Amino acid sequence: MTDYTTDGDADVTVQDLIDRLHEEADLEFSTANTPEVGIIMGSDSDLDTMSGAHDALDRLGFAEQTDFQDPPEARFTYETYVVSAHRTPELMYAYGETAADRGLDVVIAGAGGKSADLPNMTASIAYPLPVIGVPVQEKSVDSVIGMPTGAPIVAVDAGKSFNAALSAVQILGREHVELRDRLTEYHDALVSDVARDSRDLHDLGVAGYRESRGE
Ligand code: RP5
Numbered sequence: 595m596t597d598y599t600t601d602g603d604a605d606v607t608v609q610d611l612i613d614r615l616h617e618e619a620d621l622e623f624s625t626a627n628t629p630e631v632g633i634i635m636g637s638d639s640d641l642d643t644m645s646g647a648h649d650a651l652d653r654l655g656f657a658e659q660t661d662f663q664d665p666p667e668a669r670f671t672y673e674t675y676v677v678s679a680h681r682t683p684e685l686m687y688a689y690g691e692t693a694a695d696r697g698l699d700v701v702i703a704g705a706g707g708k709s710a711d712l713p714n715m716t717a718s719i720a721y722p723l724p725v726i727g728v729p730v731q732e733k734s735v736d737s738v739i740g741m742p743t744g745a746p747i748v749a750v751d752a753g754k755s756f757n758a759a760l761s762a763v764q765i766l767g768r769e770h771v772e773l774r775d776r777l778t779e780y781h782d783a784l785v786s787d788v789a790r791d792s793r794d795l796h797d798l799g800v801a802g803y804r805e806s807r808g809e
Pocket residue numbers: 635636637638639640678704705706707730
């Protein structure tokens with residue numbers, strides 16, 4: 595018989611993951627112990643693009659939670675799954691349907707290609723939980739943001755997963771003053787960096803500036 599699988603060594607089924615999500619939703623853990631942000635992507639080939647979200651969350655003091663039942667010490671955490679709207683629609687449905695009960699406050703969903711349906715479908719399923727869509731490619735933008743009236747999605751420009759995470763933390767920050775403070779600190783540092791770059795570029799001159807940056 596022809597083997598159509600790409601590596602053929604999967605030791606887990608989609609149904610296993612669906613069951614896991616529902617079991618976790620039934621646990622009724624305190625939200626302090628569950629991930630605040632769920633990051634999903636249509637394929638592991640999206641990971642490099644979506645890593646901007648991980649970078650931003652790491653920078654803001656979030657930790658990755660890889661075991662729902664054994665959270666890290668950090669107060670704020672995120673998780674990541676591959677969920678394909680077209681290859682695993684049942685998993686997409688389960689993820690969206692259980693998101694709130696699993697303690698998530700916001701989902702960041704990225705997908706590429708012209709039919710980038712994961713973000714918008716997840717937004718519809720998880721509603722009223724906010725979903726921030728990341729078009730992984732330029733050609734995915736229309737697909738991600740093109741929702742009909744009454745079916746909202748928040749979205750960023752192609753590839754801007756870093757900003758998607760900042761937006762997610764802005765949403766969380768309405769409830770957690772600690773996160774508002776971290777966002778302000780991040781922004782202040784950004785502003786200082788521009789001031790330093792501006793002064794150095796002017797005062798060192800173009801050649802000196804490049805040299806000071808090791809270029
Ligand atoms: C989309 O198709 C995924 O989000 C990905 O961006 C794209 C290609 O997926 P692979 O063929 O690399 O798995 O659904």
